[in-house]
Amino acid sequence: MSLFDNAIRSIRIGLNDYWRDDRLVSSVRNLYAGILLLFKHKLFILSADGSNAALIKQHVVPVLDKDGVLIWRGVGSKTIDVAGIRSRFQSLGIDVDWKTFDRISKHRNEVEHFYSVLSSDEVAELLADCFIIINRFLSDNLSLNAKEVLGDEAWEVLLHAYEVYEFEMEKNESAVSSQVFHHEVIKNIFLEFRCIDCSSPLVRPSLPGIHAESSSYYCAECKAKYSYEDICSMGVMDLYKSVFYSGYDSSCPFENCNACEQGLYLKEFQICTACGPIN
Numbered sequence: 001m002s003l004f005d006n007a008i009r010s011i012r013i014g015l016n017d018y019w020r021d022d023r024l025v026s027s028v029r030n031l032y033a034g035i036l037l038l039f040k041h042k043l044f045i046l047s048a049d050g051s052n053a054a055l056i057k058q059h060v061v062p063v064l065d066k067d068g069v070l071i072w073r074g075v076g077s078k079t080i081d082v083a084g085i086r087s088r089f090q091s092l093g094i095d096v097d098w099k100t101f102d103r104i105s106k107h108r109n110e111v112e113h114f115y116s117v118l119s120s121d122e123v124a125e126l127l128a129d130c131f132i133i134i135n136r137f138l139s140d141n142l143s144l145n146a147k148e149v150l151g152d153e154a155w156e157v158l159l160h161a162y163e164v165y166e167f168e169m170e171k172n173e174s175a176v177s178s179q180v181f182h183h184e185v186i187k188n189i190f191l192e193f194r195c196i197d198c199s200s201p202l203v204r205p206s207l208p209g210i211h212a213e214s215s216s217y218y219c220a221e222c223k224a225k226y227s228y229e230d231i232c233s234m235g236v237m238d239l240y241k242s243v244f245y246s247g248y249d250s251s252c253p254f255e256n257c258n259a260c261e262q263g264l265y266l267k268e269f270q271i272c273t274a275c276g277p278i279n
């Protein structure tokens, strides 16, 4: 059986079993394994002829072919792990939403190693994440139609999970958008924010429709709590992380606010996260 057939088979089995408590561990394991097999299939078809599927092998050695041209050939039977897939995708320009993948991976670790039972919300989120990864990867990187490849039944399970998730996302966005923010950039920080504990995007105000700094915030998934300041500080760091990674000796784009001594002053926008516009 080919890598691709195995991938699809594994995903289908996972989708058949997700609703059975006694099969949840194997269901999640199958979904995760299926996604990795899809990734490997892509690397397999990109591997050069005569390279012994070099791109999916952990060990690759340079050899000369019969014309004396250098090629990289895979040796041994060990295939690459997730970190290997990630770095090869990166250098090959293959796009995967790794944040979403990491959430699937986290849920898999939980059921696998801690035998924790996922709540029905977590199972729904896991399936929605699988939808995003599987659907996009099949269409963007393999030019395939997920519905045709998976079959109607499995497709429906995934699609339904995603629709529920989308509905939740919209609810969340409108809850955040109902708040009054000092500036659009701060609102965007809140819309982009992901829970630190579970990386869920569903972090909501406990009191919607008021000034953002007057409300506390909570993760709809794991119930982690955040203050307005917490989200601002983490969000500002995220907003400017490229500046920190760039290695240039550029001056910091924000500083502690001199006016209120509580918020962060964003120089570019002349705005303080706590006290608003400063001229």
Ligand SMILES: [Zn+2]
Pocket: 195, 196, 197, 198, 199, 200, 219, 220, 221, 222, 223, 224
């Ligand atoms: Zn959370």
Ligand SMILES: [Zn+2]
Pocket: 257, 258, 259, 260, 261, 262, 263, 264, 272, 273, 274, 275, 276
């Ligand atoms: Zn201030």
